[in-house]
Amino acid sequence: SKQVKVGIISTGDELTEPENKPGMSKIRNSNGYQLRAQVEAMGAKAAYYGIAKDTYDDTYEKVTKALTENDVIMLSGGVSVGEFDFVPEVLKKAGITILFDSVAVTPGKPTTFGKSENKFCFGLPGNPVSSFVQFELLAKPFLYGMMGYDFKAPEIKLPAAKDFSRKRTERKAFIPVHIVKGEVKRVEYHGSAHIHALSSADGLISFPIGVNTIKKGELIDVRQI
Incomplete structure (x- = not known):
């Protein structure tokens, strides 16, 4: 390398x-x-x-x-x-x-x-x-x-513990999350200046463009950090 x-x-x-x-x-x-x-x-x-x-x-x-x-x-x-x-x-x-x-x-x-x-x-x-x-x-x-490495981000597929939602959908959105007992939970997150949200997060999930809701129980990819 x-x-x-x-x-x-x-x-x-x-x-x-x-x-x-x-x-x-x-x-x-x-x-x-x-x-x-x-x-x-x-x-x-x-x-x-x-x-x-x-x-x-x-x-x-x-x-x-x-x-x-x-x-x-x-x-x-x-x-x-x-x-x-x-x-x-x-x-x-x-x-x-x-x-x-x-x-x-x-x-x-x-x-x-x-x-x-x-x-x-x-x-x-x-x-x-x-x-x-x-x-x-x-x-x-x-x-x-x-x-010289072919990097692939570590991801696991887990169910959402609750509904996730957002208002604006024109961009792909990444938000920090917890993994608790095999489910994905939102961490307290107040936007891009909120550095403390990262310290308690296990990973990131993404909302695709045009999507404003991820339903409880829906399987979502968690990008581990």
């Missing part, structure tokens, strides 16, 4: 590293460490480049350094539509051709992917559940492929 090197960059002036006490309008950077753990759990090599400030120059400097030193780079934050979300512009200047900049999946719609000759880049959303889920769905199979 090939050793794959992954450079990880968090973005945003609102972030502070976990060892710091967040001041006003600051939040702790969880994605940088979450992504590093996900990469290293696969047997790939991760390098963390810190938090890029909300300036074009600092983001460009970190992106170009990470591209030089790694096979793949991953950024979290800066890819949704917003005043300071200029990451796509930085990536283009760094020589990366963006192949897509959104996916029909929730959480994680603004996920971005690009390439430059033999280097690749994932731009993941800033919300922690979004970045975790999109890593599992897209980055993990891609990295395993680079390493």
